[in-house]
Amino acid sequence: MKICLISEGAYPYVTGGVSSWIQSMITNMPECEFIVYSISSKETDGMKYKYELPSNLLELHDIFLGSYIDKEIQAGKRYAITETEKEAFLSLIGGDETNWQVLFDFFVSGKIDSILNFLASKDFFDIVRALCEKRFVHIPFTDMFWALRSMVLPLFLCIDQKMPEADLYHSVSTGYAGVLGALAKHQYNKPFLLTEHGIYTREREEEIIKADWIKGYFKDIWIDYFYSLSHCAYASADKVTSLFEGSRRIQVEIGCPEEKTAVIANGIDINKFTVQNRWTKETGVHIGAIVRIVPIKDIKTMIQSFAIVQQEIADSYFYIIGPSDEDKEYYEECVELAESLGIRNLVFTGEVNVHDYFSFLDLLVLSSISEGQPLVILEGLAMEIPYVATDVGSCSELLLGTYDEYGQAGKIVPVMHFHLLANEIINLVRSTELRKEYGRNGRNRVEALYTLPGMIKRYKEVYEKGVKVYGGHWLSAERTI
Missing domain, CATH: 3.40.50.2000 (Glycogen Phosphorylase B;)
Structure with a gap:
C-alpha cells in the first residue's frame, strides 16, 4: 500500500x-x-x-x-477562460460555495503557462474587477487586486x-x-x-x-x-x-x-519512558517546558510566570527545552524579556535530548495559545511528571481526565494568564505528595489510552478499509475508531 x-x-x-x-x-x-x-x-x-x-x-x-520571487512575469496575457471558470474563481472569494472541481480541472488542464503570468493577466484583472463590482464596492480596486493576489498565490502554487x-x-x-x-x-x-x-x-x-x-x-x-x-x-x-x-x-x-x-488519539511508545530512571537533584525545584520557541506557544507568558514563581521560591530553576531557530526574532524577544525581569537560573537549552531532562524535572509547563493533543504532555506524564497547562486543545482532557477515571494529573489555567499560571506552579511545587499523585495518575492514563501501538493499529485499520471498500461509501457511524 x-x-x-x-x-x-x-x-x-x-x-x-x-x-x-x-x-x-x-x-x-x-x-x-x-x-x-x-x-x-x-x-x-x-x-x-x-x-x-x-x-x-x-x-x-x-x-x-x-x-516565485525570482521568476519573470509576462503581464497582460489572455487564457480563454470560460464563463464557468470565471464564476469558479469568483466563488473562491466571498462566494457561498466554491466550485473546486472546475478550479482543479483548470489548473491540471495545462491551460496556463505560469501562475505568476495568470495573476498578471487580463483575465485575473477582470475577475478582480467583477468582485469589486459585485461584492466589494466599498474596497478600492488597487487594494483588492494586490490583496487578492497575495491571498490566492500560495493556493494556486499548491494546486499547480x-x-x-x-x-x-x-x-x-x-x-x-x-x-x-x-x-x-x-x-x-x-x-x-x-x-x-x-x-x-x-x-x-x-x-x-x-x-x-x-x-x-x-x-x-x-x-x-x-x-x-x-x-x-x-x-x-x-x-x-x-x-x-x-x-x-x-x-x-x-x-x-x-x-x-x-x-483517533495520539500515542507514544511507553517503553521509551522508564520512571525508574528518574532521580532528584540535591537542591532546588526544577521546572521545565518542552516546546518550540514560537509565538503560538506563548513563551512570554511562561517567562512572566517564572518571574513570579522565583519571587516566591528562591531556589527554583527553569529550563525552556527546544529549538530556538524557527523564529529567531521571537527567541531574541524572549531572551530580552527574561533578562529584563531579572530571572535567575533560566536556561534556553536549544535542541537537546529531552530524556536527559525528564530524568530530574519536578514539574512541566505548557503555555500555548493553541494546541491539538500535545505529545509532550503524554511524554511528561509517561515519566510521572505532572503538568500545568493552558486550557487549549485536549490539555484539559489529558490532565483532568474528562472522559476517564484515572484521576487528575495536573492543573489547567486560562490562556495568557501568567499570574494564574504562576499560582498553580507554586501550589504544586509546595506539595511533593500532590505532584507524586498527579504523576502516577498521568502514567496510568497514558498506559491505558495513549499508546503508540494503539494509535498505529487504528490508522492501519482506516487505511486498509479505505483502500478495500473505496468506490462505495467509506463512512462509519463509529465516533472513536
Whole structure:
C-alpha cells in the first residue's frame, strides 16, 4: 500500500508534534510505502533534516511557497477562460460555495503557462474587477487586486503541483494541505483521509485577527477564505479524524458532515519512558517546558510566570527545552524579556535530548495559545511528571481526565494568564505528595489510552478499509475508531 502524506511546514525540517507524528506513522508501518509532500513558507534548500528518513519513505517533495520571487512575469496575457471558470474563481472569494472541481480541472488542464503570468493577466484583472463590482464596492480596486493576489498565490502554487499517484492520500490539516488532498482525490479517484491535530481554521482566524499587516476590512475576507479551504477538504475527504472529542465537535460545527468524523488519539511508545530512571537533584525545584520557541506557544507568558514563581521560591530553576531557530526574532524577544525581569537560573537549552531532562524535572509547563493533543504532555506524564497547562486543545482532557477515571494529573489555567499560571506552579511545587499523585495518575492514563501501538493499529485499520471498500461509501457511524 502506498500512502501520500501531505503536511504544512513541518516534516522533516522542524521538530515538534506533527513532525514526530509523521515520523512515527512511517517508521511504525514498515509494510507500507510513503510519499511526503511538505508545504513550507520558508526555503528548505540547505536545511538539515531533523529526522533520519525511514527506508519506506520513497519520496519527499518540498513545496516552497516563496519560490516565485525570482521568476519573470509576462503581464497582460489572455487564457480563454470560460464563463464557468470565471464564476469558479469568483466563488473562491466571498462566494457561498466554491466550485473546486472546475478550479482543479483548470489548473491540471495545462491551460496556463505560469501562475505568476495568470495573476498578471487580463483575465485575473477582470475577475478582480467583477468582485469589486459585485461584492466589494466599498474596497478600492488597487487594494483588492494586490490583496487578492497575495491571498490566492500560495493556493494556486499548491494546486499547480503534479501530485503523485498513490493508493490513499492523507492530509495532516485542512488549509493548503487539505486542498491538495482534495486535488489528488479529484485526479486519481483514490480515498482521501483528513486528520486535524488542531483546528486549522480557528488557528488561522486567531492569527488574522492579531495581524497588523492585514487592513481591518480585509480581515473578514481572509477568514472567510480559510474557511472555504477547510470546507473543500471536509467535503472531499472520505474520513475526517481528530485527536479528541472536543476537536471533533468543532469540525462538525464548522461544517464537516458528522457521519465522516471519528477520533483517533495520539500515542507514544511507553517503553521509551522508564520512571525508574528518574532521580532528584540535591537542591532546588526544577521546572521545565518542552516546546518550540514560537509565538503560538506563548513563551512570554511562561517567562512572566517564572518571574513570579522565583519571587516566591528562591531556589527554583527553569529550563525552556527546544529549538530556538524557527523564529529567531521571537527567541531574541524572549531572551530580552527574561533578562529584563531579572530571572535567575533560566536556561534556553536549544535542541537537546529531552530524556536527559525528564530524568530530574519536578514539574512541566505548557503555555500555548493553541494546541491539538500535545505529545509532550503524554511524554511528561509517561515519566510521572505532572503538568500545568493552558486550557487549549485536549490539555484539559489529558490532565483532568474528562472522559476517564484515572484521576487528575495536573492543573489547567486560562490562556495568557501568567499570574494564574504562576499560582498553580507554586501550589504544586509546595506539595511533593500532590505532584507524586498527579504523576502516577498521568502514567496510568497514558498506559491505558495513549499508546503508540494503539494509535498505529487504528490508522492501519482506516487505511486498509479505505483502500478495500473505496468506490462505495467509506463512512462509519463509529465516533472513536
